[in-house]
Amino acid sequence: MLSTNALSFAYPGQPELNFADFECRQGEHWLVLGQSGSGKTTLLHLLAGMLTPTSGSVILAGTNISRLSGKAVDKFRGGHIGIIFQRSHFIKSLSVEENLLLAQQLAGFPIDRSKVSGLLERLNIVHKLKSRPDRLSVGEQQRVAIARSLVNTPKIILADEPTSALDDLNCEYVTQLLEQQAMEMNATLLIVTHDGRLRNRISNQIHLN
Amino acid sequence: MNILTLSWKNLKNKPLNLLLNLVLFALGAGLIILLLLLNHQLDDQLRRNQAGVNMVIGAKGSPLQLVLSSLYHIDSPTGNIPIAKAKPFMRPGHPLIKTAVPLALGDSYEGFRIVGTSPDMLALYHASIAQGQPWQHPFEVVLGSGVARSTGLKLGSRFHSSHGFVLDDNLVHEDADAFLVTGILKQTGSVIDQLLLTSPQSVWEVHGDHGTETAPHDSTAVTHHEGAEAEPEKPLYEYEDKEITSLLIQFKNINAQTLSLPRNINENTDLMAANPAFELDRLFSLVGSGEKTLRAIAVIILIVSALSIFISLYASLKERRYELALMRVMGASPDKLTGLVMLEGLLLAAMGCVFGFMLGHIGMELLSGYLEKTYRYPFTGWLFLPGPELQLLGGGLLIGLIAAFIPSLQARLTDISETLAEN
Numbered sequence: 001m002l003s004t005n006a007l008s009f010a011y012p013g014q015p016e017l018n019f020a021d022f023e024c025r026q027g028e029h030w031l032v033l034g035q036s037g038s039g040k041t042t043l044l045h046l047l048a049g050m051l052t053p054t055s056g057s058v059i060l061a062g063t064n065i066s067r068l069s070g071k072a073v074d075k076f077r078g079g080h081i082g083i084i085f086q087r088s089h090f091i092k093s094l095s096v097e098e099n100l101l102l103a104q105q106l107a108g109f110p111i112d113r114s115k116v117s118g119l120l121e122r123l124n125i126v127h128k129l130k131s132r133p134d135r136l137s138v139g140e141q142q143r144v145a146i147a148r149s150l151v152n153t154p155k156i157i158l159a160d161e162p163t164s165a166l167d168d169l170n171c172e173y174v175t176q177l178l179e180q181q182a183m184e185m186n187a188t189l190l191i192v193t194h195d196g197r198l199r200n201r202i203s204n205q206i207h208l209n
Numbered sequence: 210m211n212i213l214t215l216s217w218k219n220l221k222n223k224p225l226n227l228l229l230n231l232v233l234f235a236l237g238a239g240l241i242i243l244l245l246l247l248n249h250q251l252d253d254q255l256r257r258n259q260a261g262v263n264m265v266i267g268a269k270g271s272p273l274q275l276v277l278s279s280l281y282h283i284d285s286p287t288g289n290i291p292i293a294k295a296k297p298f299m300r301p302g303h304p305l306i307k308t309a310v311p312l313a314l315g316d317s318y319e320g321f322r323i324v325g326t327s328p329d330m331l332a333l334y335h336a337s338i339a340q341g342q343p344w345q346h347p348f349e350v351v352l353g354s355g356v357a358r359s360t361g362l363k364l365g366s367r368f369h370s371s372h373g374f375v376l377d378d379n380l381v382h383e384d385a386d387a388f389l390v391t392g393i394l395k396q397t398g399s400v401i402d403q404l405l406l407t408s409p410q411s412v413w414e415v416h417g418d419h420g421t422e423t424a425p426h427d428s429t430a431v432t433h434h435e436g437a438e439a440e441p442e443k444p445l446y447e448y449e450d451k452e453i454t455s456l457l458i459q460f461k462n463i464n465a466q467t468l469s470l471p472r473n474i475n476e477n478t479d480l481m482a483a484n485p486a487f488e489l490d491r492l493f494s495l496v497g498s499g500e501k502t503l504r505a506i507a508v509i510i511l512i513v514s515a516l517s518i519f520i521s522l523y524a525s526l527k528e529r530r531y532e533l534a535l536m537r538v539m540g541a542s543p544d545k546l547t548g549l550v551m552l553e554g555l556l557l558a559a560m561g562c563v564f565g566f567m568l569g570h571i572g573m574e575l576l577s578g579y580l581e582k583t584y585r586y587p588f589t590g591w592l593f594l595p596g597p598e599l600q601l602l603g604g605g606l607l608i609g610l611i612a613a614f615i616p617s618l619q620a621r622l623t624d625i626s627e628t629l630a631e632n
Contacts, residue, residue, distance in 0.1 A: 051626045074541065089532065094215070106541045
């Protein structure tokens with residue numbers, strides 16, 4: 001489902017980062033662990049096609065996304081990858097529902113309100129459907145961000161430090177939700193984190209140093 | 210959730226910025242609309258009231274004043290001329306002159322001017338009688354349609370005229386005979402709607418009782434000679450001891466002789482001849498500089514509003530960097546982001562234009578009441594000039610696009626990885 005091949009990347013004026021090859025099969029859950037500065041976020045951005053590798057390739061669902069043009073990779077990402085960022089960002093002028101509908105539309109899928117509300121219901125946040133995202137608590141925001149990453153039924157879910165801003169209770173809750181939803185969609189889940197609380201939950205681990 | 214809705218919601222999310230941009234834009238566009246309407250209507254009125262008159266003859270003074278007072282009835286006359294001197298231009302059979310319409314000014318009724326003239330005046334303004342009949346005897350008067358509407362005078366009504374052109378109870382000619390309304394004119398849209406027409410003899414007789422008494426605005430009044438009795442059958446140019454204010458002349462053809470005639474009159478007689486077209490152009494060039502200044506101010510306001518749109522888009526994009534990166538992550542192409550920001554600029558400009566058009570037309574309508582009181586010409590805010598207004602709309606939208614250009618480029622070039630990696 002997701003594999004890398006001799007992946008490397010260098011920011012201008014900085015030493016090259018080399019990543020060991022790995023392969024995740026469909027439906028597997030993986031952790032990418034490493035300290036700050038070890039290139040965790042860079043790896044996630046490479047996997048999502050948000051950065052183009054200096055060399056090597058990322059193969060996602062049979063497509064070498066490192067070879068796609070800018071526009072095509074935006075389209076591919078929108079349709080196949082759900083991404084959750086460390087801090088959740090939303091379109092401030094839109095409600096929770098509208099944010100999710102926009103995600104469907106920008107990825108080129110038809111608008112499906114019942115799917116949006118169903119998803120929010122499963123994540124126990126449907127009562128905030130019409131709220132502005134900035135009125136929600138951090139935990140609620142993270143749940144909406146998860147809902148947004150799942151709204152197009154992605155084949156792969158990438159999460160960047162999804163729990164670092166959360167307390168133990170919310171951390172447990174959010175992780176459980178992620179695993180559960182990924183399982184229901186049979187999607188590959190890859191969580192990038194330095195959060196020790198997750199180490200014992202997911203056995204497939206990639207260590208960066 | 211299309212891109213238009215999203216750009217509108219983004220604008221609405223910053224209500225104060227939205228308000229500032231709209232107010233600025235509407236002010237600039239509104240001022241331009243107002244000037245367009247005012248200029249168009251003033252130009253239209255002045256050209257229409259020129260009524261094919263090629264030359265105005267009157268007493269020496271300012272030629273512009275002569276034209277304004279005799280053709281447009283908005284200034285005081287330059288004085289009076291003896292018929293004895295004007296006679297050569299009034300007699301039928303002059304080789305160059307087709308019509309010569311005499312005007313005897315000096316009195317008014319409720320601020321509307323009473324004009325002693327010949328029936329040729331009606332032909333000059335393409336006016337015709339709607340009710341009653343033309344004036345025949347002294348003290349018979351025909352009302353312009355606007356006068357009839359404003360004063361409420363009807364056929365058979367009688368009134369005393371007032372000396373000079375301003376409404377003042379102390380100047381009413383109580384001792385003179387009362388005027389009798391014998392006719393009312395159809396509406397023409399020209400200045401004749403605002404006049405009361407009678408024979409020159411009536412004006413002479415009203416003033417016949419005053420002797421040489423001086424009244425305020427005396428220079429505007431026709432002077433008169435004791436005991437002169439008017440004889441209706443006698444042609445006007447035979448009253449050699451009387452005076453009129455001016456003559457409106459139409460030439461048979463325009464040729465070298467008619468072109469040099471005004472100069473001949475000015476150099477060789479005590480009379481003054483003025484060319485209305487020439488004086489009008491002079492007036493427009495005088496008024497035009499004021500109008501140009503106002504127009505420049507309107508353009509400056511529009512430029513400032515473009516700057517304001519640019520600054521608010523630019524600042525809001527700085528704040529929305531994450532949102533733009535996020536939209537890219539969700540599948541939006543760079544073109545789509547460019548389109549979104551362009552649309553925000555266009556939307557602001559379009560709404561600003563709409564409010565500006567409303568402001569301009571409503572402003573003109575409010576102003577028209579005041580202008581009508583001052584000039585007695587009808588003005589309206591509900592006149593639409595498709596050509597210039599569409600041009601303004603096009604220009605306005607272009608301003609929106611230009612203001613949004615740099616921010617839209619900035620949106621396009623957002624580095625999504627870098628932006629989203631910042632925490």
